[in-house]
Amino acid sequence: MIRAGLSALWSHWWRSKLQLMTLLSGLALATALWSGVQAINSEARASYDAAAAVLGEGRFDQLVPGSGESIALATYIKLRRAGWQVSPVVEGEIGLDGTRARIVGVDPLTAPGGSGTSVLTAPPEPQEFLGDGVIFAHPGVAEALTGRVNARVVADPGVAPDTALMDVGVAAQLLERSDLSRLIIAPDQPMGVPALSAVAPDLIRQGAQDGAEVGRLTDSFHLNLTAFGLLAFVVGLFIVHGTIGLAFEQRRGMVRTLRALGMPLKTLVSLLALEMAVFAVIAGGVGVLLGYLIAGALLPDVAATLEGLYGAQISGALRLRPDWWLTGMGIAFAGTVIAASGALWRIARMPLLASPGGRAWAVASGQTRRWLGFAALALALVAASALSLGQGLLLAFAGLGALLMGAALALPALLIGLLAMAEARAHSIRAQWFWADTRQQVPGLSLALMALLLAAAANIGVSTMVSSFRLTFVDFLDQRLASDLYIQAEDERQAAEIEAFLAPAAQEIMPLLYVDTRLADAPAELFGVRVGATYRDNWGFLDGTDDAWQAVAQGEAVVINEQMARRAGLWVGDDLTVAPGLPLPIAGVFGDYGNPVGQAVLSEDVFLRLHPDIRPTRFGIRIADKDEARAALQDFGLKDPQIIDQQVIKDFSLGVFERTFTVTAALNVLTLSVAGFAILTSLLTLAAIRVPQLAPAWAMGLTRADLGRLELLRAVVLAFLTIILAVPLGLMLAWVLLAVVNVEAFGWRLPMFTFPLDYAKLALFGVLAAALAALWPARRLARTPPADLLKVFSNER
């Protein structure tokens, strides 16, 4: 019985291969985009974990310098002698064949368990690590290091990307330094150790969770990617839902026959579920494979984005990780369950003597439309509440999801309304028939059109965000890179000589003083600047007092970036404690796009008073003839790389920016392509039930060629109307991305600009995609044999 039942069910797909391909490819595409994004996230997280595990970040507290970048060896010895169980770490970067490698030195004898060498695939004995001076490096780095260092280099995929792990002594030698970067604190400390303030008052204890900055910062980026993957998955799901719905409707007659011939309902439903499970496995497998290819293609750009935005290093090569391909298969199953459960439920509840029907799927009743309308309204309310009341990235995405789904559900009713208006204004009978017939097609095409609406809205929303960002960013670069040249001195002595040399010719010399520190309970960068015309004329504020720079120049105020302001809940007029016992009022908040870390800017004098040991080695200069200045500086003895034109920095920054959004642009195009595919598959599957609808028009004098042309026009009209409706939705999406998601994810808000020409191009592209998708079904319709059309009237179908 089982075999006979399966053969009957399979015979449907065998006879409807196109429908089967639609189902499988829809599910595979949905899974591919989702699992591709998950593969990228999984690879990146593995890289962060590997990097963090070496230093026990996220697990052990650490001691970091209160100011400056290093801890003296003497301080470490003093702490050990006082009984503190701490382990030294030396960190730094070296150049290797045009790239940078992170050098990490640890002490395996004192490192707490779970940090240091324990991350290696095959951890060595401490004696081997110490005595032989062996270096364990990520495969790419190992290759570059071999031959460049005396120590033996072992490639180990367990080491974080672009990183080499070695004994602390070997690292110090390689980095040519004699101090330490940080100290890992063992979780168990002896009783009665003296307080840190008594032994090493310059050091700051950093909690385990505070240290995992990269993970925290990049979470938002990965959430963005996940949201995009989910959107693509939903678009794909629309295809699958439509195809399964149609396939089940078409098999109602078969189901009734099978039951009438004695197949129990439970067995039948189980067989249908089994059939869907098999499809999920096949499509899931293909989807995961496609996802792997997509992720492989996008990963280098994602790596560049993460490095550019957060300084996070991730591997540029993809590994097959069980967690993501299992998740991919899981999502394929979940998608199939979501798409098929309704249809299965209807089959399970169908009375044995029910009419087989067959076109109900494509003819939604007014009641269904009303229900969809109510659901759309409810989702709109959810979206409004989530976006206006809530805080947090997840809530913002939930609001966004509700907004998009609500709009998708409202689409059929909106389209039917617009088409009814067109019908009422039509004069010729042919036009009236065209609009009425188009209206009749909306329920059957609604899932594909919803997919197009979502894809187009996402495209408009994201491109508006990116273009707004680009405009703001270019303006921001002009503001921040106002100096004509930037000079990097070799040391403080040379810096002083350069300053004296330039003083007579330069309009303005701006030394850049900088230290990494903690402000408002978070890691931050503190800058000291010489306030002059350049700052006053070019550095604008998002909000600030009229004389903000004057107050900074006089040492009476500080200005901070938007990230710090939003993260710490500070704004103009509040005080920021820039050093113990030195609170300064905030005179301005400036935009600082692309930087995840908080920044505060002080006057040069105040900075030097707080950090007397730091002298500037970098300068920005304003000068009438920069080519002449460059030549003079070269004569003075500076090498070419020490003199940087601001235009070069701008070009580099814009390059990073463009790569940052390559991934988003690629996902955008993929999602839109999936929507185009949805239209094609819907039209093809609908073609079978179109013949009875079109046969009367043919019988009354329309040629088959006319019918084909009108079918093409119908798809174009529906796609065009859908994209027009997608414009306001896309702009709402852009607003949420810029004003809510961006603030939550990155800590800054961007102004929103609109780009009508871009939207017109998208509409053209969408209409062309719809026309291309409709071309084949229309051609098939135009070539329908008259005998098939005649069957409609002879009751033999």
Place this chain on the structure above:
Amino acid sequence: MLLEVKNLTKSYAGPDGDTPVLRGVDLSLDQGETLALTGESGSGKSTLLHLISGLDLPGGGEIMLAGKDVARMDDTARAELRRNTVGVIFQQFNLIPSMTVAANIGFHARLAGRPDVAHEAALSEALGLAEHLQKFPEQLSGGQQQRVAIARTLAARPALVLADEPTGNLDEGTAAEVIDQMQALVSQAGSALMMVTHSTALAARMGRQVHLSQGRLA
């Protein structure tokens, strides 16, 4: 006795309350017997067939088929009854459109777990379907499709064949031809046949005739 129906009742719920369709039907049928069930539209002929075949449940009464009370069977048992004991030939053929004629003919027998290729071939030959075996139902005429439905039922060798206006969609000449073939094959298989029909001419070809009027046998 193969089939014994006693005091069978059935009503359908409507907007104005329950509408009785069968008001106490008594009927019996022996092994190998043929019976024509006639009556005007809405008299309850199809309903009676549906109840006997276990496609629907009665409101009251008893249907003893091969010694078992169909009215008291659960869903699974009634499915088993349709699989193994009863064969229903529908007016609308109810063939599986995605399977070939050959696969359709053998389908019920395979579902019942007793496929017999030689028997199927013989039925195809007898019903004039041999040259259409690899075609799909939509490629056949109405008369040919009805023959496929008959072959499918007989291939499963049911003890009782129930035919619900099997020639309703056919012209008079074709209908007579199909009924003759069906009767001969049913007799050959030793099955009992109960056929619903409007046609008095076709009814006259059956061994016995009963008339259903307003839910009761006349």
